[in-house]
Amino acid sequence: MDDFKEVLEEAREESPAIVTQDDPSGRPWTWEEDGYTVIRSNARSGPGCHDNCGVLMYVKDGVLEKIEGDPENPFNQGRLCPRCLAFKEMLYHKDRLKYPLKRKKEDRGKNTFERISWDEAYDIIEREMKAVIEKYGAKSIWVTQGTGRDINGYGPLMAQYFGTPNYGTGFLSGQACYAPRMFSTAFKSGGLFVCDYSQFFPDRYDDPRWSPPEYALIWGNNPVVANSDGMLGHWIVECMKRGTKLIVMDPMLTWMAGKADVFIQLRPGTDAALAIAMAHQIIEDGLEDKEFIEKWCYGFDEFKAHVKQFPPSWAAEICGVDEDLIIEAARKLGGARSACLQWGVSMDHTSEGFITGMACYDLMALTGNFEKPGGMLAARPAFGMSVTWLPNVDVWAECTPPVDEADTMNTDYPALKVIAAISPDMLLTAMETGEPYPIKAMFMMQNNAIACMGAAPQRILPALQSMEFNVCVDLFMTPTVLACADVVLPAACFAERMGITGHQPYALGAIAQAIEPVGECKSDQRIIYEVGERFVDESYKQWDDEHGMYDYLLRNSGFTYDSLRDRTWAYPEFEYYKHEKGLLRADGKPGFATATGLYNFVCIEMPYFGMPDVPVYEEPPESPISRPDLAEKYPLVLTTGARPWGFFHSEHRQSPSMRALHPNPTVSIHPETAAKYGISEGDKVRIENNFGACVQTAHLTKRLRKDTVSADHAWWFPERGADDGTLFGVMEVNINQLVPMRPGKIGLGASYKSQLCSISKVEE
Ligand SMILES: Nc1nc2c(c(=O)[nH]1)N[C@H]1C(S)=C(S)[C@@H](COP(=O)(O)OP(=O)(O)OC[C@H]3O[C@@H](n4cnc5c(=O)[nH]c(N)nc54)[C@H](O)[C@@H]3O)O[C@H]1N2
Ligand SMILES: Nc1nc2c(c(=O)[nH]1)N[C@H]1C(S)=C(S)[C@@H](COP(=O)(O)OP(=O)(O)OC[C@H]3O[C@@H](n4cnc5c(=O)[nH]c(N)nc54)[C@H](O)[C@@H]3O)O[C@H]1N2
Ligand code: SF4
């Protein structure tokens, strides 16, 4: 460890001053004001979110009294969404987990937890996990997280400490969030590119190098509500004020759809057909960017011949939209000075989601919208700090002995091997059957699988309850914790701990601690290495405390935790047209970081996965077209999980003001459709299909397609308490009972947003 400190010191002395775009002088991270100590920080999680909005936390006598958006922070420019404004309701909630707990294995599901010390909790974890390792091998331990909260990048270290290759999202069938899009973009363009809303510049919209996209394609995404994956919806609104126009693809007339030049209200799950037909039309009209294609793309002629078969009239029928709208969208996109693709998780939530992603992404190459102002920009980690943006296990290589990856639970799916991800679908089967090998213990952080992430919770619940040992780390007692945990560890919120920001390819920042944790809560990061120390010998120890851990993590960035915290954020240098300047490839040559060195209209790797090398439309496995037999009984298309303002997935149900925004699990139905089934606003509705059923409350809205219903996800009722024997009512309302654990053919994508269902009024 001393070696590392010396190396760090030497590197500091030798390295030239870090070049940043922002000037931190005159920007204190803490000060006194009107009797408060003010702490400037970045809100990460928990509670959960993909973002890191700048906050000012006002503390008096050790208590967080108020929180405001930091007007100086370029990321959010002073704005906060309702969840951070109501942060105190979560932070100081009476139901927060405050101490480690244990429970007898035979009591799973019952509220018979006992408070224990951290030492006892670690002793139990050490004893039980070592017993499982002894009996079944380390690979029978599964370490899991939820979506990209502040566990991203750190979780793999926990798995490494146990010596298991099985780390990943908990029962997210087909890794159906971002992984399909990451896979598409890796093969198409050698990595992810994101829309340019000026977020790479600290002076934002005023930076003279920047110009807004002429068109933003808002595709299966609701950015003003979801603010997903490190972007904020109000950036688009700011761009709109500066001239950006919208093309929106969504079965629901969202706020943004209402402001669009073209709104394509398509049938869920048909996006790939729409994208292919738009490509057809753009080429038909000669609107493709010939120069970009000639210089930087591979396989265009084959792609052109392929899409020629699929005119807008073909897609119009599949998508259930007007052909003229498709032509109009294609012409607007084709004629635009600049455009970008703001895509959402709906891309991934079809069974062949990565193909949908590829088809939409091709439109950006076809129109030459890479690496120019207002186009798509390479989303590489700021200051090389990959760990919290794209999880990178190499950063932790020296912290444990190497882990044997050969047996990772993904062997059925070559695509998952390529992206080094587990298959949650295989994992569940392994728990149920012991094949291909048993999974016997779980260490779960930031995941409420039974309420939210897992499809088919009716399979997950018994599978988790039959494990030999389960640990859950959370902020609250959730249905999943109550159902299966043997040891529960209480996690700290962002105000209670230090950290660095994540999910941002444009800046790096620090989370500054403002208050002492409530009870005995600890950060997830500290829990990971404190548990981990029980599983490796002293020689792997790289730091003494949390502060040391962040210094270690930042060791190649040029920052220490303190130097980063002192400035709160840092923006690296930025350049456009990186593909022309040799800045995208490891060998420094111009082009994209793909096997061909070009953007791939034809992906030569796809046949290796048994897939066509150009995007081909496939009907969802259950749709009125693919399964007319099923559609007779279940005539409506079901999409699920459209994000609401006040909840992050299954979180915030216990926050009074967030709950007031959306008190009940709601299924949105067009009034004409509802009338057909005798359903009125506020009625209890049974939603059912061939996989399962649940009950939610009807909300009638003309904003939705008539053939589609849109149901909430992730509901439970914390107010019922842990003693009523229903796991907080989770199974009564959980729409995921209607979604199978069943990925697309190569292991990516799942059918969260494209099912069939019937609806009927529940007589009360
Ligand atoms: N407030 C809040 N914010 C969140 C989250 C949250 O739970 N709450 N979750 C976070 C996470 S993990 C994610 S992945 C993101 C997701 O954020 P988004 O990508 O915005 O996802 P959704 O809100 O599920 O869906 C976006 C839109 O897709 C539409 N849609 C549904 N089915 C289809 C379809 O088949 N095709 C098309 N084109 N559109 C369809 C819906 O009507 C909705 O308007 O949000 C993140 N942000
Ligand atoms: N039907 C349907 N289901 C879906 C979706 C859908 O659109 N439709 N969307 C899917 C998608 S895209 C995703 S990404 C998943 C998301 O699924 P998850 O990310 O797993 O979300 P949650 O189930 O809410 O579980 C998160 C848990 O983490 C806890 N938590 C929050 N912050 C912290 C923290 O800092 N530390 C610790 N230790 N715990 C914390 C919360 O209290 C909560 O219990 O859901 C999926 N499920
Ligand atoms: S998007 Fe909302 S919850 Fe997330 S950090 Fe920003 S204000 Fe907080």
Ligand SMILES: [Mo]
């Ligand atoms: Mo997600």
